[in-house]
Amino acid sequence: MCERGMLRTTDFTPLRSAIFSQTLYKHGILSAPSCPIFTSHFSIVSCSIPSENQESKNPINGNAVKLDMLKSKNGHVTTTCDETLYIPMSQVRQNIPSKKQLVDTYRQGLIVEGAYRQTVVIRSYEVGPDKTATIESILNLLQETALNHVWMSGLLSDGFGATHGMMKHNLIWVVSRMQVQVDHYPIWGEVIEIDTWVGASGKNGMRRDWQIRSQATGLVFSRATSTWVMMNQQTRRLSKMPEEVRAEISPWFINKLAIEEENPIKIEKLDDTAKYVLSNLKPKRSDLDMNHHVNNVKYVRWMLEGIPDHFLESHQLSSIILEYRRECGSANIVQSLCEPDEEGFFDDGVDEYQHKRRISVLHGFSFGSGILESNGLLESFNQRPFSYTHLLRIKEQIKNEEIVRGKTSWKRKIPSMPFPA
Numbered sequence: 001m002c003e004r005g006m007l008r009t010t011d012f013t014p015l016r017s018a019i020f021s022q023t024l025y026k027h028g029i030l031s032a033p034s035c036p037i038f039t040s041h042f043s044i045v046s047c048s049i050p051s052e053n054q055e056s057k058n059p060i061n062g063n064a065v066k067l068d069m070l071k072s073k074n075g076h077v078t079t080t081c082d083e084t085l086y087i088p089m090s091q092v093r094q095n096i097p098s099k100k101q102l103v104d105t106y107r108q109g110l111i112v113e114g115a116y117r118q119t120v121v122i123r124s125y126e127v128g129p130d131k132t133a134t135i136e137s138i139l140n141l142l143q144e145t146a147l148n149h150v151w152m153s154g155l156l157s158d159g160f161g162a163t164h165g166m167m168k169h170n171l172i173w174v175v176s177r178m179q180v181q182v183d184h185y186p187i188w189g190e191v192i193e194i195d196t197w198v199g200a201s202g203k204n205g206m207r208r209d210w211q212i213r214s215q216a217t218g219l220v221f222s223r224a225t226s227t228w229v230m231m232n233q234q235t236r237r238l239s240k241m242p243e244e245v246r247a248e249i250s251p252w253f254i255n256k257l258a259i260e261e262e263n264p265i266k267i268e269k270l271d272d273t274a275k276y277v278l279s280n281l282k283p284k285r286s287d288l289d290m291n292h293h294v295n296n297v298k299y300v301r302w303m304l305e306g307i308p309d310h311f312l313e314s315h316q317l318s319s320i321i322l323e324y325r326r327e328c329g330s331a332n333i334v335q336s337l338c339e340p341d342e343e344g345f346f347d348d349g350v351d352e353y354q355h356k357r358r359i360s361v362l363h364g365f366s367f368g369s370g371i372l373e374s375n376g377l378l379e380s381f382n383q384r385p386f387s388y389t390h391l392l393r394i395k396e397q398i399k400n401e402e403i404v405r406g407k408t409s410w411k412r413k414i415p416s417m418p419f420p421a
Contacts, residue, residue, distance in 0.1 A: 096156050097151070097156075100153055101151075101153075109148055109152065111152060112195070114197060114252065115254060116148065117194070118193070119192070119193055120192050120194060121190070121192075122137075122186050122188055122192065126140075127187070127188045132187050132188070135180075135182070135300060135317050136297050139297045141212075142210050142224055143297075145196045146196055147161055149197075149198075153252060155249070163249065164248070165247075165248050166245055169239070169242050169244075171233065172231055172233050174231045175226055175227070175228050176205070176227050176228065176229050176324055177321075177323050177324065178224070178322045179225050180222065181224070181319045182316075182319070183221060183318070184221045184222075185221065186212070190216075192215060193214075195210065195211045196208060196210045197209055198252055198254065199253045199254055199255060199256070200253050201227050201228070203241070205227055205228060206227075206228045207225065208226050209223075209224065209225045209256065209259070210224040210225075211258050223259050224258060225257065225258050225259045267406065267407050269402070270338075270389060274337040274338060275339050275340060276306045276338040276339070277306070278302070281336060282334070283328065283332065287330075292329070293329055294329070299322070299403065299406075300320065302334060302336045303390040303392065304317075307338060311410075314412060314413060315386065315411065316411060316412075316414075317410055318411045323404060325403055325404060325405065326402065327403075333394065333395045334394060334395065335393050335395040335400070338388055339390075340386075340387075341386075341407075342387065386409070386410045387408060387409045388407070388408050388410075389406070390408065
């Protein structure tokens with residue numbers, strides 16, 4: 001390990017691609033067309049400078065770094081600087097800052113009262129047949145804004161949420177519980193604002209909350225909260241939070257809750273007697289995240305596939321709770337179990353009318369058919385939530401291991417906005 005401010009010029013494997021050198025040259029970090037950069041995970045080791053006693057200031061990840069020549073040998077120099085120039089190649093391409101940022105012009109994000117706010121436009125591939133954002137799209141936006149928040153903090157080390165202290169201890173974040181409430185779904189082309197912030201959760205955990213609202217009206221569309229713990233990337237075991245990491249993230253903690261849960265709902269475990277069972281679900285390559293495990297959004301998609309189509313056509317998701325048990329890899333075979341928690345009189349009656357055009361449970365009534373249409377009497381009764389319990393598990397011959405338990409609440413589909421278009 002070299003002293004602070006000294007650039008090491010040996011013990012590095014050759015760079016396998018010239019693209020990185022061209023990037024450095026483009027930003028003025030290299031000062032000659034032919035520059036031998038020796039690196040494996042790090043960049044900026046030595047450079048060829050044609051003029052001695054040269055001094056320059058080059059922006060590296062937003063920080064001005066002064067380069068002074070010490071000596072030259074065969075056209076190559078060793079330099080000193082006021083900061084150690086060990087910069088991972090990925091950070092150069094991702095433009096990961098090393099210091100706290102208040103504004104992110106690329107992502108239209110900024111820090112507001114300690115929280116991160118990002119402005120997003122709902123794109124065409126984020127909506128479903130009804131032109132409203134899908135629950136999968138909302139979950140993806142929550143994940144993206146969380147990562148961007150860490151990016152703005154200057155603590156991001158690996159590009160996927162781990163801080164510098166976490167990388168040193170070989171730790172990664174894993175979510176243990178998540179809850180999302182959706183009052184209204186944004187529509188295609190709508191501009192929304194997503195706020196996210198973090199807080200403490202016990203001694204070794206972290207809580208992250210979100211709020212999504214319309215930029216035009218300020219109407220809150222959705223709220224979400226989650227609990228995160230640390231896991232050793234090699235042993236795959238949960239880990240206590242090192243004091244070094246606590247010191248990194250605790251200044252960002254905010255005592256504010258998007259969803260208040262005095263008594264968190266306990267999700268019961270389903271078994272083979274569940275009403276709906278989907279078997280032989282195989283993860284695809286596109287389902288894997290940067291940690292080489294199935295993405296959390298894919299879990300939700302598998303859960304919802306167990307619900308009958310006729311129900312999904314007439315209802316929309318209003319709340320989902322997820323309790324994560326273990327990881328799922330590309331080699332696992334998954335089974336999705338689903339059980340309705342209650343089957344209400346009016347739900348069954350209206351659904352049967354809507355989809356089969358007959359009402360077998362309402363014989364003898366003389367009401368006009370209009371009462372049973374949307375906004376009628378029975379429709380008002382039908383607005384109460386309807387819920388399902390879910391379980392994803394790895395199907396094995398000897399033992400089935402739980403991946404995630406879930407509970408979803410639903411309501412009859414209504415316009416995405418609470419006011420006329």
